[in-house]
Amino acid sequence: MSTSMVNITIDGETFSVANGQNLLCAALDNGIQIPHFCYHPALEVAGNCRMCLVEVDQMAKLQISCATAVRDGLIVHTKSEKVLQARAAVMEFLLINHPLDCPICDQCGECILQDHSFDHGLATSRYHEPKRTYEKKNLGELVVPEMTRCIHCTRCIRFLRDVAGSEEMALTERGEHTEVGSYLATSLTSPFSMNVIDLCPVGALTSGPFRFKARPWMMEKVRTICPGCSRGCNATASIYRGKLYRLQPVENLEVNDHWLCDQGRLDIGRVESKDRLREPLLDRKTATLPAVLDAAARHIKNDRARTAIIVTGQLTNEDLLLIKKLGEVIGKTSFFRLAAPVDDRPFGPLQDSLPAWFIRADSSPNSQGVELIFGSAIGSLDECIAAIKTGAITTLLMFGIDLAMLRREHTQLGELLGQLDFSLYCHTHAGPLAMHASGLIPMTHWYERDGTAINENRRLQRLQAALPTSPAMLTAWQVAAELSRRLGVAVDHLQAQEVYDAFKGELPGYGDIDFNAILLDGIAADKVLT
Amino acid sequence: MSEKVLTARFRTPGSYKLDVYLADGGYKALQAALRKSTDAIIEQVKASQLRGRGGAGFPTGLKWSFVPKNDGPKYVCVNADEGEPGTFKDRYLMELDPHLVIEGTAIACYAVRASTAYIYVRGEFKASMERLNAAIAEARKAGYLGKNINGSGFDLEIYVHPGAGAYICGEETALINSNEGRRGMPRLKPPFPAISGLFGAPTVVNNVETLAALPGIITYGADWYAAQGTDKNGGTKLYAVSGHVKKPGLYELPMGISLRSLIYDVCEGMVDERPLKGVIPGGSSTPVLRADEIDVGMDFDALMRAGSMLGSGGVIVMNDATCMVRVAARLSRFYAHESCGQCSPCREGVPWIHKILQRIEDGGGKASEIDQVLDLCNRMQGITICPLADACAMPVRALVEKFRDEFRAHITARKCPIGRFPSPWNG
Numbered sequence: 001m002s003t004s005m006v007n008i009t010i011d012g013e014t015f016s017v018a019n020g021q022n023l024l025c026a027a028l029d030n031g032i033q034i035p036h037f038c039y040h041p042a043l044e045v046a047g048n049c050r051m052c053l054v055e056v057d058q059m060a061k062l063q064i065s066c067a068t069a070v071r072d073g074l075i076v077h078t079k080s081e082k083v084l085q086a087r088a089a090v091m092e093f094l095l096i097n098h099p100l101d102c103p104i105c106d107q108c109g110e111c112i113l114q115d116h117s118f119d120h121g122l123a124t125s126r127y128h129e130p131k132r133t134y135e136k137k138n139l140g141e142l143v144v145p146e147m148t149r150c151i152h153c154t155r156c157i158r159f160l161r162d163v164a165g166s167e168e169m170a171l172t173e174r175g176e177h178t179e180v181g182s183y184l185a186t187s188l189t190s191p192f193s194m195n196v197i198d199l200c201p202v203g204a205l206t207s208g209p210f211r212f213k214a215r216p217w218m219m220e221k222v223r224t225i226c227p228g229c230s231r232g233c234n235a236t237a238s239i240y241r242g243k244l245y246r247l248q249p250v251e252n253l254e255v256n257d258h259w260l261c262d263q264g265r266l267d268i269g270r271v272e273s274k275d276r277l278r279e280p281l282l283d284r285k286t287a288t289l290p291a292v293l294d295a296a297a298r299h300i301k302n303d304r305a306r307t308a309i310i311v312t313g314q315l316t317n318e319d320l321l322l323i324k325k326l327g328e329v330i331g332k333t334s335f336f337r338l339a340a341p342v343d344d345r346p347f348g349p350l351q352d353s354l355p356a357w358f359i360r361a362d363s364s365p366n367s368q369g370v371e372l373i374f375g376s377a378i379g380s381l382d383e384c385i386a387a388i389k390t391g392a393i394t395t396l397l398m399f400g401i402d403l404a405m406l407r408r409e410h411t412q413l414g415e416l417l418g419q420l421d422f423s424l425y426c427h428t429h430a431g432p433l434a435m436h437a438s439g440l441i442p443m444t445h446w447y448e449r450d451g452t453a454i455n456e457n458r459r460l461q462r463l464q465a466a467l468p469t470s471p472a473m474l475t476a477w478q479v480a481a482e483l484s485r486r487l488g489v490a491v492d493h494l495q496a497q498e499v500y501d502a503f504k505g506e507l508p509g510y511g512d513i514d515f516n517a518i519l520l521d522g523i524a525a526d527k528v529l530t
Numbered sequence: 531m532s533e534k535v536l537t538a539r540f541r542t543p544g545s546y547k548l549d550v551y552l553a554d555g556g557y558k559a560l561q562a563a564l565r566k567s568t569d570a571i572i573e574q575v576k577a578s579q580l581r582g583r584g585g586a587g588f589p590t591g592l593k594w595s596f597v598p599k600n601d602g603p604k605y606v607c608v609n610a611d612e613g614e615p616g617t618f619k620d621r622y623l624m625e626l627d628p629h630l631v632i633e634g635t636a637i638a639c640y641a642v643r644a645s646t647a648y649i650y651v652r653g654e655f656k657a658s659m660e661r662l663n664a665a666i667a668e669a670r671k672a673g674y675l676g677k678n679i680n681g682s683g684f685d686l687e688i689y690v691h692p693g694a695g696a697y698i699c700g701e702e703t704a705l706i707n708s709n710e711g712r713r714g715m716p717r718l719k720p721p722f723p724a725i726s727g728l729f730g731a732p733t734v735v736n737n738v739e740t741l742a743a744l745p746g747i748i749t750y751g752a753d754w755y756a757a758q759g760t761d762k763n764g765g766t767k768l769y770a771v772s773g774h775v776k777k778p779g780l781y782e783l784p785m786g787i788s789l790r791s792l793i794y795d796v797c798e799g800m801v802d803e804r805p806l807k808g809v810i811p812g813g814s815s816t817p818v819l820r821a822d823e824i825d826v827g828m829d830f831d832a833l834m835r836a837g838s839m840l841g842s843g844g845v846i847v848m849n850d851a852t853c854m855v856r857v858a859a860r861l862s863r864f865y866a867h868e869s870c871g872q873c874s875p876c877r878e879g880v881p882w883i884h885k886i887l888q889r890i891e892d893g894g895g896k897a898s899e900i901d902q903v904l905d906l907c908n909r910m911q912g913i914t915i916c917p918l919a920d921a922c923a924m925p926v927r928a929l930v931e932k933f934r935d936e937f938r939a940h941i942t943a944r945k946c947p948i949g950r951f952p953s954p955w956n957g
Binding site for chain 2: 089126
């Protein structure tokens with residue numbers, strides 16, 4: 001069913017737009033800026049800020065463009081005298097009770113009220129009465145409110161009620177005492193509560209973890225993928241002086257709509273956590289990378305037939321492709337993985353509220369990559385453990401598996417490492433179990449690397465390195481390349497994109513395009529992959 | 531033939547009881563209506579030139595004709611919120627003649643094919659709700675409500691739904707929201723209630739007095755009703771007169787009576803013969819008229835031409851001892867208190883205007899603030915979700931423009947020149 005197009009005229013220029021959509025959207029899509037606060041494409045229209053008023057021919061009163069449907073022959077003026085006066089009026093009204101908090105407000109620099117005030121407001125005020133304030137409320141540690149700044153756009157209310165499915169915030173009281181807050185004096189419980197921070201057009205709802213840490217104009221934003229689960233939410237990482245300060249969602253209607261879950265935002269703390277592996281270790285003592293790699297290569301050469309490799313969905317496609325190549329270089333290597341949990345809930349678009357389908361059961365960002373690259377030629381972790389016990393495996397390479405995160409039936413893997421001739425543990429974090437390994441190589445974190453990953457919906461997406469790495473850390477594919485070289489097969493790739501381009505034939509279904517041609521919002525699989 | 535179709539039984543003992551109502555010909559109009567087609571009823575109401583008595587004056591028959599004629603639930607909401615300051619007509623209809631209201635509601639429900647009606651009564655009207663509930667029970671028992679009324683195949687249940695103290699719930703979409711159990715604040719229009727109202731179904735919201743006129747229209751005919759009033763303003767109106775007149779009270783009179791006649795003839799003139807200073811003709815949201823402006827017919831169109839409005843017909847008469855600055859401050863305080871707070875101009879603008887006016891009244895105003903108040907009224911009007919901001923802006927503007935000298939005097943003298951109220955600014 002195709003959408004019919006209609007012709008509308010805005011400020012004398014005619015545009016062909018899809019019938020039935022609201023005028024504000026149609027204008028914005030055609031590059032015409034109509035200021036607004038309360039409208040958001042993913043939320044029900046509220047029409048309460050009155051900032052998007054425009055003049056429509058044959059209508060005596062100004063109309064809010066967010067609630068005006070386009071129709072053929074609609075004639076609109078967005079810059080007439082009446083419209084400009086109305087905008088100035090709305091700005092004045094919004095600013096009379098708004099505190100001059102910019103110097104101490106986290107929103108400064110990315111504040112819609114600031115922006116529109118600059119364009120449509122006055123530098124002076126003729127309000128000489130006391131400003132209305134609200135008592136400080138506690139919504140928990142993640143969303144810190146400063147409600148005196150609130151302009152009552154109700155985006156947070158609409159989001160929590162309609163999208164996140166937990167009606168935790170509402171309007172109470174009336175008139176100028178109208179307050180946006182929670183019904184009860186409790187923390188927000190929704191696992192998606194932090195989205196209100198991005199939605200809030202002012203600094204009324206701020207991020208607790210990010211509070212007072214950096215100014216938006218100081219930070220560089222890098223678009224990447226969240227590694228928290230197999231949804232592969234598109235996000236931008238905000239970086240300042242080599243530190244990751246926050247994650248914000250990027251709109252991708254095929255993946256995560258406009259949202260991120262709280263857990264994904266908070267997990268950026270793992271990059272710098274205490275158990276981050278920072279130095280190579282050999283026999284529990286600090287060693288150089290070459291030393292560990294040489295030791296590993298030596299043991300592999302000794303017993304190629306009984307060398308095995310564990311991979312996980314925590315690795316990128318580039319990692320998996322070169323590790324598979326390494327397996328061929330070693331000989332007939334066995335591969336093992338921890339099976340990804342099956343998630344039979346729909347992937348989306350929104351059918352239920354967010355909690356039902358958004359956070360996927362599979363906590364690995366690239367299980368589909370493992371499926372595609374190894375297919376059925378990969379065993380389970382149980383089989384690996386059994387093989388170690390029977391002595392069928394004497395040398396084990398582990399990439400991307402966190403021994404501390406295994407379920408009870410698999411934790412013996414850590415203890416069994418002592419039975420092996422040599423075990424190599426390559427991961428970002430190392431707990432006590434990892435110390436049983438002979439050699440440990442620090443792996444670069446997902447946020448520190450370029451590469452590609454395939455989400456649960458078979459979408460190929462790109463990661464981009466947001467943070468610098470240290471020379472002591474390698475990606476899994478770099479480790480595989482080093483081992484391969486020591487086993488006599490040179491691998492000349494220096495960057496992730498080179499790996500991808502060399503091996504893209506092994507990733508069918510995404511078109512024959514180079515790494516750099518993969519758009520940042522990903523590629524859907526173009527046929528059913530078996 | 532009685533000319534009073536609304537107040538006919540007000541002085542009859544036990545007027546609110548079914549047997550008294552029936553003895554006076556009650557429910558015959560409903561029976562007659564049920565024998566006609568719904569289209570015929572709508573045409574008759576259109577021809578009667580009945581216009582909404584809640585304040586907007588929208589032609590009732592026309593409003594009904596917007597309701598789709600398909601199957602599916604439809605509702606009538608009776609607007610008994612009576613919140614407009616100066617208005618006290620609906621409460622007497624409900625207290626003294628609840629069956630009239632019920633019969634009128636039933637006729638309206640039949641005309642638009644609604645089988646459920648809610649009478650949304652402001653929460654403070656306990657007596658009205660008691661009388662209505664008792665009358666509904668009587669009517670059900672006697673078969674004038676419930677299933678298959680009078681063998682016509684028409685079912686109707688009427689419920690009383692109490693409000694909880696908000697003037698804004700007199701606005702039809704805020705009323706609908708409150709009736710649904712939601713926060714009492716207006717919805718965006720379109721969609722209009724006739725298409726999507728209560729629970730998303732087509733809904734007609736009518737004022738109590740509007741519905742109370744329907745039995746008379748059915749009984750005496752549309753032409754008779756139209757002839758009672760003026761051109762395009764048919765019927766009789768309940769004028770609720772309060773203030774400095776000798777005989778304040780509720781009067782049912784033909785639409786269009788001269789305001790001068792209402793004050794000096796019907797209400798027998800000013801108390802203590804003090805001179806008239808100003809009259810608010812239709813409830814606090816209507817612009818004030820000066821003493822030299824009272825030669826105007828009290829109907830929708832004539833008052834509109836005179837720069838004011840009939841509104842609810844709540845007439846507030848003020849003599850020369852009234853301080854118009856205090857009137858402005860007090861009225862704006864009402865609107866500031868009652869704003870639902872949803873949209874920016876009203877939420878921020880109305881309290882601001884009140885605060886300035888209060889300061890002027892108290893003697894702390896500045897000369898530039900008179901024009902500032904006018905400017906704020908102009909900026910706020912016409913850009914809000916509902917007309918509450920306009921309801922504040924229009925009367926304030928009229929008071930300031932027509933009595934500017936009083937405002938100037940407060941500012942210059944730093945106190946009220948009439949001297950009735952002490953000023954905190956003078957130490």
